[in-house]
Amino acid sequence: MADTEKYNQIKTEEIIDSLDKGQRYNFHNEFTDLHVYEQAEIFTTLDKEQRQRVYQYLTPKELSDTFDAIEDDPEEAVKYFDEMSLKYVAELLDNMYTDNEVDLLGQLDKHKLAKYLGLMDKDKANEIKALLHYEDKTAGAIMSTDFASIVSNQTVSSAMQVLREEAGNAETIYYDYVVNNDKRLLGIVTLRNLLMSDETALIGDIMTTPVMSVKADDDQEDVAKMIRDYNFLAMPVTNYDEQLIGVITVDDIIDVIDEESAEDYSGLAGVDTEEQTENPFKAASKRLPWLITLLFLGMSTASLVSHFEGLLSEASILAVFISLITGTAGNAGTQSLAVAVRRLAVKDDTEQSVVRLIISEVFTGLVIGVVTGIAVTLIVGIWKGNFVLGMVIGLAMMSAITVANLAGSFIPILMDKIGVDPAVASGPFISTLSDLTSVLIYFSIAQVFLKFFITS
């Protein structure tokens, strides 16, 4: 792999060199020979002057392939439009796959959008407008309308002819959907099926039916789950009249899976880990809202401790173990939270199984609490030569962990029930909340046993 990387780097340098030297022919050949992903990687590192040359050396159709691959960051991609002529942009957009085209157009302000739509033919413009309408993160928002469809009373060889003609434009020709005259989805034939069938066979006789499909307003995560479970290469999207209106391909689903798992990960840490800015002010401004919110929760804990100041001044030893108890309970609660959130993401839970999950987490907390509680009792007892104190700490730890596990499992489930994404209940939130309950438990227990462990 290191060899490939080095090879790629040398090639990249050569291509940029041709561009700088104005070797139009060389650049054109070398650049268009690359995989579109590599084209995008190179294009996004160019400076403005170099890009201006690219717009001269490549046709809009050629550059449209590159733009199909700058899918990760549509916000950045549309900035290049300002450097191109209106006609160049219009033609470039026209040659992109509709799903990527819509991603880019969705980034523009109304004024610019209207300008580009005005340059398209009316049918295309209406189609784009309809696609722009779908809510973010739905099947409609990620589907492509560039698909090949065949009809059931066609023969295999005539269907193959349709696919040959569509092969240049369709996102996939490996999964071919069968529709009737009303464009209603009837079945599916894979190209593999077609190859294995007799040329004179009728599509209607070899198609698989019923075919699984999704609705345009289905959640993209559900589509991802189906494609993953069934190992499909594509999934058809229908409207409420069961008409085929789009196709979602597996490469787009991989991006969805990546996006969703990055969200889960970010949620757990209480920070958008995809932010990736090196500007500390920008980074801080994104992280502060969550931290300030938790700071207020932390102030409640402080004010609770404040109520126990009398106890603390009598037994300052109690302060020694505050962070031990809050820390361990917070860690256990975070584990519970992560298990519960994943479970909610993976399974379709019933009321019953959700209750079982909470009970299981609370009992797990109890077992963990008993083990760590006994360990702490012994350690503190020996260290401070005071087993009553040890027992207070141990008992507090056991109770605090059990409560933290209850919170860690109950809160995401509650959020899921009321329709909030449970991934928002971050580790920091659970551990800050558990600080509050842990301190309350700790000092309440200490208060009860105060006269038994104070030796002075």
Next chain:
Amino acid sequence: MADTEKYNQIKTEEIIDSLDKGQRYNFHNEFTDLHVYEQAEIFTTLDKEQRQRVYQYLTPKELSDTFDAIEDDPEEAVKYFDEMSLKYVAELLDNMYTDNEVDLLGQLDKHKLAKYLGLMDKDKANEIKALLHYEDKTAGAIMSTDFASIVSNQTVSSAMQVLREEAGNAETIYYDYVVNNDKRLLGIVTLRNLLMSDETALIGDIMTTPVMSVKADDDQEDVAKMIRDYNFLAMPVTNYDEQLIGVITVDDIIDVIDEESAEDYSGLAGVDTEEQTENPFKAASKRLPWLITLLFLGMSTASLVSHFEGLLSEASILAVFISLITGTAGNAGTQSLAVAVRRLAVKDDTEQSVVRLIISEVFTGLVIGVVTGIAVTLIVGIWKGNFVLGMVIGLAMMSAITVANLAGSFIPILMDKIGVDPAVASGPFISTLSDLTSVLIYFSIAQVFLKFFITS
């Protein structure tokens, strides 16, 4: 989707009903009509008696499709082998895709493995042995050897004929790899290319070259990254003689992406979130090692606070803010950690950019620290009517957050450098470690300013 679910449930009930009633013909037709994923879902819910009927009603070849789909849990899947005759198992295995077959065989003890290998023909057995040899999580461990290959001096129509013949066995015929007489990988032709080309064209003239490939011992995560970036449907695997030895398909890569992201998520929480047991003892035993380790780190913090008991008995008010400071710093450190781990996972970082990342995180911590520090100074100053105390808390919080961000970014980078997966540096670890530094910072600052804020 709800409709589909209901429909599926009714169908499932009907199929199980046919099985229970011994309606061999009905069951056979209905079951084999299902998608293999659904077959697997149903099969794994059956009881032993029902399964025995399945072994009678389905041929090993038919059931092999079902077993291809029980890929998530090979450990469970091999348990069914004990219920089947030796010959049934051998034939079932023989009809599975090699990658799944190897997954199952890898679960068996040596004795059983030898028994099944003995029933295969010698070439196949040797191939399986070679595949079993690849280390977990490498390209070799997930590749399949069921691929179609074509040669460069073939015409398009003769290549199509090869694919027609292979279509029943190969994992994919949509990506076709071109090899020379020594089986060395020369190029790739997609089925789409074939369809769009003239029937008499030579493969050598239409193939894409050079073709990207991976080595059998490459990390599966690197393969996933390439397939994701390039939107490939498959990736060829070669040995060190550049001979084509296997193919990895996109559906297996989706499983890899899922597995790796679950690992990252689990790492951040310090718990294996895929465990999903409802037995509290089992769950506790998996979570305790990490918690006990952190408990000892927490005991160091307690022993540090213990050194400051004199200070605490003079100013018990200090105890009020321990959890506020440790909690906020821990939260900020967890954010830093998550950002750093993701950054390491996504980018190939240079020495320089890694240093920049740490500097950026420390400055972000400083900015966050100044903002929260000022907020806390004012809140505590007003609340307790003591602005010197407020300033001590604010200053401690600012320093503690900056240090937590340093630890949160530096530690995963250090781990990455020494070859440990940075995902192991969990949120709980960083927040427990940051408890220690926060407490040290807090009491040191308090000690210096003690005489200014003690009012009594």
